Amino acid sequence: MRSSYLFTSESVSEGHPDKVADQISDAIVDLFLSKDPEARVACETMTTTNRVVLAGEIRGQGIMDPDGNWAPGVREEIEQAVRDTVKRIGYEQDGFHWDRFDFANHLHPQSAHIAQGVDAGENKEEGAGDQGIMFGFACDETPDLMPATLDYSHKILMEMSKDRHSGAAPFLEPDAKSQVTLRFEDGKPAKATAIVVSTQHKPGYDKGEKQAELHAYVKDVVARVMPQRLLGNETVYHINPTGSFEIGGPDGDAGVTGRKIIVDTYGGAAPHGGGAFSGKDPTKVDRSAAYAARYLAKNIVAAGLAKRCTIQLAYAIGVSEPLSLYVDTHGTGTIGDDAIEAAIGSIGKLGRLTPRGIRTHLGLNKPIYGATAAYGHFGRRSEGDHFPWERVDLVDDLKQAIAA
Secondary structure, eight states, X not given: OOSSEEEEEEEEOTTSHHHHHHHHHHHHHHHHHHHOTXXXXXXXXXXXXXEEEEEEEEEBTTTBOTTSOBOXXXXXXXXXXHHHHHHHHTOEEXXXXXXXXXXXXXXXXXXXXXXXXXXXBTTBXXXXXSOEEEEEEEETTSTTSSOHXXXXXXXHHHHHHHHHHHTSSTTEEEEEEEEEEEXXXXXXXXXXXEEEEEEEEOXXXXXXXXXXXXXXHHHHHHHHHSOXXXXXXXXXXXXXXXXXXXXXXXXXXXXXXXXXXXXXXXXXXXXXXXXXXXXXXXXXXXXXXHHHHHHHHHHHHHTXXXXXXXEEEEEOBTOOSOSEEEEEOTTOOSSOHHHHHHHHHTOGGGGGGOHHHHHHHHXXXXXXXXXXXXXXXXXXXXXXXXXXGGOXXXXXXXXXXXXX
């Protein structure tokens, strides 16, 4: 790996049309898991001008029977959850209003052929919900063991969102994007060379004194969330570089679930297996195994076994145990990568990294996913246990396994 280079990551706000779709899909996951912790959910959302459409496959007690008949009141609960999500985000615009958009629900029963491969049987452990590869990553660039470019991109938009909701920045509207470019020296963040922020705004904030107010506000937010040592004369700001940004969100661009997978993970600093997270219950290893891989990578870095760690897992649909486990510490490990792989395999509490083992250890069969659907699934903290894969409670287990 080069020691000196420029690297860039981007983030998008909760009002970005794709993120609106992600949050709606995860609101449905949470609703169904609150009714049945073993519910099966694959919910896709499409948003556009004053319209929200749901589609996908579901199964669960108290939700829908195998013939596609809804339990009493559930259809109404679904629509309410969708509208509440859009209201919380803050859309009350002519082109997209939480109380006025047209809503269509096309969810239907899960395929029996998928169910027979996933469900546990008398002589069969529960299998993975699909084939695929999943990656986890951690590095020591930030206290949350995340890539710095992505961490700061998220934090800029999170601070702006907080100010918008509190009324401290009443000129902001929900849709926004950020991008941070850092110059690395000796593999460490040295300076921010470019910061891009495009934010939807109230009318009039695209020229004159109001535009200057918006630009000054964004620079103040950046100064609040980024270390001062990274900012200086070298930093170039691009704030709403196209000029006006009044029309945004689903009114400005259609959104669909699962289209911001790099924003959701590591900002391009690590590989991605290709599977999205939102809208999927935790039997889908696209989601749960990616969380497990992050959990392992973070604990490896937290244990001081490496400064940088990538983990890959692979699964086959209907097969319980992973087909492969791969560890790469990018030359920063204190021991061999094969020794770390062996240590992971010896930790019994991980349940051999089967789908059920992952869900049981991390407690994933809970309605915790709404909080994950904007500003990234990793490097996050919350008052509730919404991000159990961010715990560093495997450090001692890893050290003991390596010493054995």
